Structure formats: C-alpha cells, structure tokens
Amino acid sequence: MSDQLNPEVNQTFNQGMQPKNYLVESILVTIFCCLPLGIVGIVFASQVSTKYVAGDYAGAEDSSKQAKKFMMWGLIAGVVVLVSYLAIMGTTIFALAAQQ
Amino acid sequence: MQKNYLKLFLAFLALSLLTYLYFKYDPINNLLFPKCPLHATTGIYCPGCGSQRATHALLHFDIIGVFKSNILFLPALLLVGYHYVLKTMNHFIGTTYSSILDRPNAPLITLAIVVFYWIARNLPYEVFDFLRP
Numbered sequence: 001m002s003d004q005l006n007p008e009v010n011q012t013f014n015q016g017m018q019p020k021n022y023l024v025e026s027i028l029v030t031i032f033c034c035l036p037l038g039i040v041g042i043v044f045a046s047q048v049s050t051k052y053v054a055g056d057y058a059g060a061e062d063s064s065k066q067a068k069k070f071m072m073w074g075l076i077a078g079v080v081v082l083v084s085y086l087a088i089m090g091t092t093i094f095a096l097a098a099q100q
Numbered sequence: 101m102q103k104n105y106l107k108l109f110l111a112f113l114a115l116s117l118l119t120y121l122y123f124k125y126d127p128i129n130n131l132l133f134p135k136c137p138l139h140a141t142t143g144i145y146c147p148g149c150g151s152q153r154a155t156h157a158l159l160h161f162d163i164i165g166v167f168k169s170n171i172l173f174l175p176a177l178l179l180v181g182y183h184y185v186l187k188t189m190n191h192f193i194g195t196t197y198s199s200i201l202d203r204p205n206a207p208l209i210t211l212a213i214v215v216f217y218w219i220a221r222n223l224p225y226e227v228f229d230f231l232r233p
Contacts, residue, residue, distance in 0.1 A: 036146050
C-alpha cells in the first residue's frame with residue numbers, strides 16, 4: 001500500500017516485468033459476450049506494451065488496470081444478460097407448456 | 101484451496117449446462133437465447149455477432165456453419181486454446197514455451213484484425229455478405 005503512495009518506489013518496483021495486458025481474456029469476452037466492451041479491453045491491452053516499451057511504466061500499469069476493468073465489465077454484463085435471459089425465458093416457456 | 105475447487109466445480113457445472121443448451125437448441129429463431137443488445141438496438145454487427153449460432157454449429161461439428169456465422173470464431177477459439185495449452189504445459193511439466201499472444205505486438209495486431217473485421221461486416225456491399233451471420 002505504501003508503495004502505491006510513493007510513485008518513485010512504485011516505478012522501480014514495476015520496471016522488471018510488463019504488467020498483464022489481459023489480451024486473451026479480452027478476446028474471449030469479445031467472442032462470447034456480444035458486447036463491444038471486449039474491444040475496449042483489447043485497445044487498452046495494446047497500450048500496455050506500447051507504454052511499457054516507451055518506458056512509461058506507470059502508464060502501462062494504468063492501461064493494464066483499465067484493460068482488466070473493461071474485460072471484467074464485459075464479462076459480467078455478458079453473464080448477467082445471458083443468465084437472466086435464460087432464466088426468464090426458460091420459466092416463461094415452461095409455464096406456457098404447463099398451461100397447455 | 102477448497103474454495104477454489106468449489107469455484108472450478110461451479111464454473112464447470114455452468115459450462116456443461118450452457119453446452120447442453122447450445123447443443124440441444126438452435127439459437128436462431130429461438131426465444132430462449134438473448135439477441136445481441138447492440139444489434140437489436142442499432143442494427144450494427146459487432147465482431148462477436150453470430151457466436152451463439154457458431155457455438156451451436158460447432159457442437160454439431162458443422163464447420164461450414166461455424167464459418168458462415170462468424171468467420172473469426174474458430175480461428176480465435178483455436179488461438180486461445182493453443183495459448184492455454186502452452187500455459188498449462190509450462191505450469192505442470194515445466195516447459196518454457198512462449199505463446200504468440202504474449203508477444204509485444206500481439207494486442208495491436210489483434211486490434212487491427214478486429215476493427216477491420218467490424219468495419220467490413222457492416223459495409224453495405226454484397227461482397228461482404230459472407231462476413232455477416
């Protein structure tokens with residue numbers, strides 16, 4: 001926690017490794033969640049390595065967090081839409097079938 | 101540790117149920133499955149449009165149907181599968197393969213492909229019909 005408050009320490013700490021870019025997860029969200037949020041995730045994923053190569057470690061870290069955020073929102077939205085839709089429609093179809 | 105296994109089990113259960121539903125029912129013209137909210141509201145095909153139909157087709161080994169629904173679906177799935185197979189091998193048997201998706205320019209190339217695909221499948225010309233679900 002104290003590392004995050006001190007940007008200098010945070011920067012040296014992060015210089016060793018490129019932050020995770022969540023590319024694979026974003027691709028999966030793009031394919032399966034039918035919402036363009038996965039594409040926003042891919043945009044931020046591409047910023048991670050661009051900024052990292054340019055030496056902007058704090059920026060790369062920030063893009064990594066953004067990529068994760070949009071990927072997660074896409075995933076959550078996709079799952080919520082699919083599950084609630086299946087539940088509502090499933091119940092309706094079942095109820096209609098039971099009536100006949 | 102116990103909690104992780106529970107999560108894994110629940111995810112497996114949910115995936116099995118979805119696999120069964122997508123195998124049994126054709127998402128096209130079936131009320132059970134949601135329509136893409138973006139396409140329903142704007143009429144735009146996003147790069148993921150057709151994935152439900154592609155999933156159904158793939159579960160029936162209808163490869164042509166998969167490509168007709170979403171031409172990038174199978175390549176993307178194979179790519180992600182290859183990535184996770186390498187990662188799993190590295191984790192469990194100690195190999196040190198690096199996946200092409202870990203290369204620095206992988207995100208930019210992916211983005212370029214996805215954006216071009218997105219534009220192309222929405223162009224109002226007959227030549228691009230094969231890109232539409």
